[in-house]
Amino acid sequence: MTVRLGDLALTRSGDKGNHVNLAVVAYSRENYDFLVDRLTEGLIAEYFADCRPTQVVRYLLPRVWSLNFLLYNALDGGASRSLRLDSQGKLFGVTAAELCLTGHHAFKSQEPDR
Amino acid sequence: MSSARTLRIGNGAGFLGDQLEAPSQLVADGGLDVLTLEYLAELTLSILASQRRQHPELGYARDFLTVLDDLAPQWVASRGPRIVTNAGGVHVGAAVRAAAEILRGQPGGEQCRVASVEGDDLTDRIDELLAAGCELAHQDTGQPLQELQKSGQPVVSAHAYLGADGIAEACRQEADIVITGRVADASLTVGPALAHFGWSSDDWDVLAGASVAGHLIECGAQVTGGYSVRWQDVELTAIGYPIAELNADGTCVITKPETSDGRVDRLSVVEQLLYEIGDPSCYLTPDVSVDMTTVEVTEMARNRVQVRSARGQPPPDSFKVSLAYADGYTASAQLLVAGRESIRKAERCAELIFARLGRQGLQFARQAHELLGTGRGLPGRPPLPEADPPELILRLAVQDPRREAVQQFTRQIAPLVTSGPAGIAGYAVARSPVRPVFAFWPTTIPREFVTPRITVRSAKEWGEQKLG
Numbered sequence: 001m002t003v004r005l006g007d008l009a010l011t012r013s014g015d016k017g018n019h020v021n022l023a024v025v026a027y028s029r030e031n032y033d034f035l036v037d038r039l040t041e042g043l044i045a046e047y048f049a050d051c052r053p054t055q056v057v058r059y060l061l062p063r064v065w066s067l068n069f070l071l072y073n074a075l076d077g078g079a080s081r082s083l084r085l086d087s088q089g090k091l092f093g094v095t096a097a098e099l100c101l102t103g104h105h106a107f108k109s110q111e112p113d114r
Numbered sequence: 115m116s117s118a119r120t121l122r123i124g125n126g127a128g129f130l131g132d133q134l135e136a137p138s139q140l141v142a143d144g145g146l147d148v149l150t151l152e153y154l155a156e157l158t159l160s161i162l163a164s165q166r167r168q169h170p171e172l173g174y175a176r177d178f179l180t181v182l183d184d185l186a187p188q189w190v191a192s193r194g195p196r197i198v199t200n201a202g203g204v205h206v207g208a209a210v211r212a213a214a215e216i217l218r219g220q221p222g223g224e225q226c227r228v229a230s231v232e233g234d235d236l237t238d239r240i241d242e243l244l245a246a247g248c249e250l251a252h253q254d255t256g257q258p259l260q261e262l263q264k265s266g267q268p269v270v271s272a273h274a275y276l277g278a279d280g281i282a283e284a285c286r287q288e289a290d291i292v293i294t295g296r297v298a299d300a301s302l303t304v305g306p307a308l309a310h311f312g313w314s315s316d317d318w319d320v321l322a323g324a325s326v327a328g329h330l331i332e333c334g335a336q337v338t339g340g341y342s343v344r345w346q347d348v349e350l351t352a353i354g355y356p357i358a359e360l361n362a363d364g365t366c367v368i369t370k371p372e373t374s375d376g377r378v379d380r381l382s383v384v385e386q387l388l389y390e391i392g393d394p395s396c397y398l399t400p401d402v403s404v405d406m407t408t409v410e411v412t413e414m415a416r417n418r419v420q421v422r423s424a425r426g427q428p429p430p431d432s433f434k435v436s437l438a439y440a441d442g443y444t445a446s447a448q449l450l451v452a453g454r455e456s457i458r459k460a461e462r463c464a465e466l467i468f469a470r471l472g473r474q475g476l477q478f479a480r481q482a483h484e485l486l487g488t489g490r491g492l493p494g495r496p497p498l499p500e501a502d503p504p505e506l507i508l509r510l511a512v513q514d515p516r517r518e519a520v521q522q523f524t525r526q527i528a529p530l531v532t533s534g535p536a537g538i539a540g541y542a543v544a545r546s547p548v549r550p551v552f553a554f555w556p557t558t559i560p561r562e563f564v565t566p567r568i569t570v571r572s573a574k575e576w577g578e579q580k581l582g
Contacts, residue, residue, distance in 0.1 A: 010343055010381055014390035017156070017254065017556050020493075023388035025381060047494050059394050061407050064384045070392055073254075074493070076482070080157055080554040081441065083482040083511035084491070091493055097343060098496035 006097025008035060013092035018078040020053075020089040022069040022096055032065035038101050044069050047099050048092070051075075116312020123303050123327070124195070124357040127151040128334030130158050130175050136334065136355045137181045141194055143371035146357070147310070150302040151178060151199035152332050159296060160438030160552035162203040163237070163271035173205030174212075182216050182291075190220040197291045198281060198302050204237075204271060206230045206295045213291060214576035224574035229289035231280040233566040234296040236272040236435065236559070243563060250437065253556040262439055262555070270552050272437040274559055277400030277429070279315065280566030281305025287570040296436060298399045303328030303358065311362045321402040322426030323364025326409060329397070330368055330386050330421065331356040337368060337386040338376035349375040354417075365422035367414065378417045387411070387421075400433055402426040432558035441553035442479065443520040445546045446511035447527040452504060453537035460485050460508040463534055467510060467526045476519050478512040507540075513551060520548045 005011065008031040009024045024039065026032035045056040053074040060067055075089050076082040124146045126137030130153040140146060153175035166173030178201030188194065202209045210230045217223035236243065240259070243250065250259035250272075262269070273296035282305045284292045292305070304324045307313070313320050330337050337356045339348035354374025359367040370378055387406060391397050394406040405425040412420045451460040464483040471477075484491045487506035489498040512523045524546045531541045571579075 006343065010385055012341065012343070012385045012389065016390055016392065017554060019392075021388070021390055021392065023385055025384045025388065050495075051493050059392075061388070061394050061409075063407065063409060064387065064411055066384060066388055068388050068391060068394055078554055079155075080160075080438065080552060081513070083444070083446070083480060083513060084484060085446075085486065085509055086493075089493065094343060095492050095494035095496045099494065 002100045002102050004097060005039070005099040005101060008101075011093045011096045013089050013096070015075060015079060015088045018073050018075050020071040020074045020092050022071060022092055024067040024069070024096070026065040029065060032062070034103060035067060036060065038103060039067060041069070043099070044071070047096070048074060117310055118362045121147050121307055121310050121360045122357055123148040123150060123306065123331065123360060124355060125150045125152060125331040125334055126181070126355055127153060127177070128332065128336065129153065129155050130177055132334055134177060134180055134184070138184060139371060139374060140355050140357065141185060141189065146195040148306045149195045149197050150331070151181065151197065151201060152299050152302060153177065154200045154203065154296060156436060156554055157438070157552065159204055159273055159436060160271045162205070163438070164550065164552065166205055171208055174203040174209035175201040177201070178209065179212055179216065182213055186216055186220050186223065190217065190223045190226060196285065196289070196306060198306055199292070200294045200297050200302065202230065202293045202295045204235060204273070204295065206232050206293055209293050211576055213293060214573040217573040218577055224572060224577075226290045226573050227288055227570055228573055228576060229284035229287065229292045229568060229570040231276070231284055231292060231294040231297070231566055231568050233280070233564060234273045234276045234294070236274055236564070237269065240269050240272060243559065246563070248559055248563065250435065250557045250559065253558065259555070259557070267439045267441055270438045270440055272435060274433040274435050274564045275400055276433070276564070276566050277301045278304035278308050280568050282308035283568050284570055285309035287568070289570045298401070298434075299332040300325040300328030300399050301401060303331065303360070304401050307360055315401070316428070318402050318426030318428065319424070320362075320364035322404040322424040323366065323422065324360060325399050325402055325404050326387070326406065326421060326424045327358040327360050327366040327368075330383060331358050333386060333389065335376060336389065337382055338370045338378050339382055340376070342382065342385060344381070348377050351375050364424065365420065368419045368421060369417055378419055380411050380413050380419060383411050383419045383421060396427070398430055398434075400429055402429050430558075432560050433564055435557045435559050437555040437557055438552040439555055441551040442513055442515040443517045443548050444511065444513045444551050445520050445524045445548045446509060447524060447546045448507050448509045448540060449527065449530070450539040451506050451508050451537060452539070456502045456504065456506050457485060457488060459535050459537060460506060463508055463530060463538065464510060466530065466534055470526055471523060474522065476522055478514045478519065478523070480513040481511070483508060483510040517548060524548060
């Protein structure tokens with residue numbers, strides 16, 4: 001059974017110079033634990049391989065059920081030098097949501113709207 | 115004189131170009147102690163520096179004057195919130211004088227006190243700093259700055275990210291408006307908080323809490339429902355700009371004006387908490403090193419989210435420096451491509467353009483093209499459709515040290531209308547401008563080389579100063 005990352009967590013990207021930070025905010029504790037286990041640096045590096053990051057580092061914030069990935073040099077020179085329309089990596093957050101993960105658990109997906 | 119009363123800080127601008135209506139929304143809501151306005155992204159200073167070179171009286175964020183002009187009548191009359199802004203850009207003095215002039219136009223306005231906080235600008239000190247042993251090496255590559263100078267790529271602007279101290283001092287001297295150059299974004303919040311609460315500048319945990327509050331509101335609507343994958347769940351039209359209610363113990367509540375659109379909830383706060391951070395256990399600011407991994411985020415009520423338990427450590431010995439150097443010229447162009455085999459047609463257009471330039475002997479240091487609408491250039495591997503889209507945008511861009519070469523590139527787009535494939539549109543737009551590239555060089559400088567300079571005067575006194 002596969003599940004989209006976007007069904008387990010909210011994702012958002014930002015830039016720091018030539019690097020991208022990808023925030024993954026899980027919608028539940030169960031989702032967070034699953035992502036800690038499965039959403040590895042290797043998986044993110046492979047999904048974004050065409051951007052040729054020189055390194056991918058993962059940080060954890062368990063109190064807020066979140067993971068923060070740093071994708072070093074994943075931009076085409078950053079906002080100041082990129083030749084691409086998305087010079088600041090704004091799209092990484094939404095494309096990351098389409099990353100598919102395999103797993104066996106039943107997940108709590110998007111929180112119901114209030 | 116310090117206070118334990120909760121300090122209400124609203125941020126009415128997340129960047130230069132943000133909604134000009136946002137600050138009045140915040141002020142009209144009432145009850146604000148401080149209004150911050152954040153105008154300086156990574157690149158903004160180099161753009162303002164270039165502007166100042168062409169127009170010596172400019173070099174600051176003119177959006178701020180538009181905002182002040184709009185707010186001034188009510189703000190002066192009702193003694194509105196203290197305004198703290200980095201609108202000074204690369205010409206703090208000019209921004210201060212222009213602001214003072216606007217205030218003098220209001221009854222009672224000439225008594226308002228305006229502060230300038232300077233000392234961040236290192237542009238004219240590069241040689242001095244290098245001679246004193248500062249390498250100003252590139253933070254990622256380790257390359258020393260002197261190599262740049264040898265390759266004929268001059269430094270366009272260099273500014274240290276100052277912290278909260280200068281702003282706090284200006285607040286203690288009862289400035290009604292504080293205008294700075296480059297400061298750390300969160301310091302716009304920490305500065306007035308330091309003055310208000312009388313914290314000492316080594317009270318690391320409360321400084322961490324205030325820095326987190328500042329980080330949460332510094333991007334404006336990004337914490338109140340903007341820039342989110344949950345865009346369909348939130349009314350964004352009259353999105354509220356954020357307010358941090360900061361307490362003496364460093365905890366805060368993030369909220370927004372009650373009647374505004376948008377939404378502040380646990381997720382909107384956490385996604386902004388993580389925005390543009392590296393290692394969350396040591397988020398570095400000039401004032402404190404923040405550990406965000408201890409932070410707790412709790413919804414207290416609708417649109418009220420409490421943030422607490424940030425921990426702090428002493429900040430680094432150096433200031434971050436944003437430095438930009440001249441790196442040639444760039445231009446981009448776009449064409450709409452439609453019809454059968456749109457992808458092959460767009461690729462053929464790109465081929466034709468660069469082949470024709472090649473025949474003139476023109477190659478570019480860097481060139482790229484994208485097929486927008488196919489999904490092929492998207493970062494990552496989202497699922498893509500199999501068939502060619504019925505239409506797509508071909509976007510081309512070049513960078514080169516030679517302005518004329520980039521100019522020639524922009525001239526090769528329009529000829530395709532008669533000498534290229536059919537099914538292309540978008541020639542009727544004006545030829546793309548050629549603009550200079552200001553490349554970013556992140557580096558640091560030991561603290562001892564940088565001293566903030568604070569000057570606080572009434573608007574009347576600013577008008578009486580002779581320009582040196």
